[in-house]
Amino acid sequence: MIKYVNESASLHQDAHHRSTSDRSCCRRDVPFVSFLLNLASNPVHGPQNVEIVDIRARQLTLQWEPFGYAVTRCHSYNLTVQYQYVFNQQQYEAEEVIQTSSHYTLRGLRPFMTIRLRLLLSNPEGRMESEELVVQTEEDVPGAVPLESIQGGPFEEKIYIQWKPPNETNGVITLYEHTDGWIQSEHKAGTPEINIVECTPRRQRVLRQRSFEQDRSEQQL
Helix, strand or coil, X not given: CHHHHHHHHHXXXXXXXHHHHHXXXXXXXXXXXXXXXXXXXXXXXXXXXXXXXXXXXXXXXXXCCCCCHHHHCCCCCEEEEEEEEEECCEEXXXXXXXXXXXXXXXXXXCCCCEEEXXXXXXXXXXXXXXXXXXXXXXXXCCCCCCHHHCEEEECCCEXXXXXXXXXXXXXXXXXXXXXXXXXXXXXXXXXXXXXXXXXXXXXXXXXXXXXXXCCEEEEEC
């Protein structure tokens, strides 16, 4: 009888030990599972306070508020800039990976072009975008007047010339300048033609034409 009681007590102690051990394992697993859930999460939000700090004819620099793990929710993440613009009635889109932490210079742009851009923060679980920015690059030196477009001819005391604007205006052309020896004349951009009067008969003339924006481009005719 005493032996039976001792075996029962031993079985009870073993069962109590296993139950306590199981509960202890469960308590240790809870933080581990919670940690895994925190890793597998989308970024909290996209890049914030994004602004353009420098605008030039063919590049622009943007900066944003730095962020860390509390925002990315993952040590492995990518930051890219997506932008688009319209040129010759055709839409272009591009994307570049950003390696810096809080600023980036976008290069190789076209002058006097309206560009729409946004930053994209992504990790293996998802992505978040910044607000869209719309900016226009500065004007640049205009291209040359196409030589094949120049038409006209000499008369007894004047020369008539007409032409087409440059293929790449790189801005709004406001003025054309024509130089002939000591004579210099200006012609407002509108109708691309001009009459040069008071010419000396039978005299060879060399003309230079420059189109004006904020800068200059010179083309000899």
